[in-house]
Amino acid sequence: MATKIDKKITGYNVVKPEDKVAAVAAPATAKEPPMAEVIQMHESVERPDTLVGSTFKIKSPLFEHALYVTINDIVLNAGTPHEQRRPFEIFINSKNMDHFQWIVALTRIMSAVFRKGGDVTFLVEEMKAVFDPRGGYFKSGGVYMPSIVAEIGSVVEQHMKNIGMIHDPEMDESTRQLIADKRAAYEAATAKKNSEVTAAPVAAAPASDSKPKLNAAGFPPGATLCAKCNTQALVLMDGCQTCLNCGYSKCG
């Protein structure tokens, strides 16, 4: 907003930070704000001498040696119905020194975010979205890890699930049933196709072949990677890509 100045300017002064503080503090003293019995997480939380935590081992083909990820928690409102565990610090140890500097930087920044308080679960999504341009890798179980940072993110996610900060979205019974039906239909169709192919030349094929082999994730062989749940469970059914793990479906 423009202000028209009619008179001659005789002087000015800049508002100092102290002035602002004084202005804010003045009305606050008149009315004492109600104090709740809640411990707030902020930078001045003192680290207790002992913290509880978990250590996860990460073995990746991108790393010669295993990574050991330790996440320690602080227990807030201990012994009350509002008792809550929150991650407080993270350390990553490895024999491999090649990645030392970025690992130190990452863990210090993550620990600082943990100590700031508030919702820290966003870290998981941010880290799991990091991909390595040299390519990711499959973990045993068929889950694709786009990078080592993403795997650290999934470890943090697992830890947050263990302490009750993140809850798995509950799959309702109808979705579960739908996925089971689709899987049964797919396996029946595959078995039929296989028997048609093998029936003519090898009449005395052993019956054990009728049971299809499964891939590492426990899904039919040839299943591709689902973009939603990062599991090798995507099969083509009636012209639609259908995930037999999470139910994701894309047609055309």
Ligand SMILES: [Zn+2]
């Ligand atoms: Zn899926």
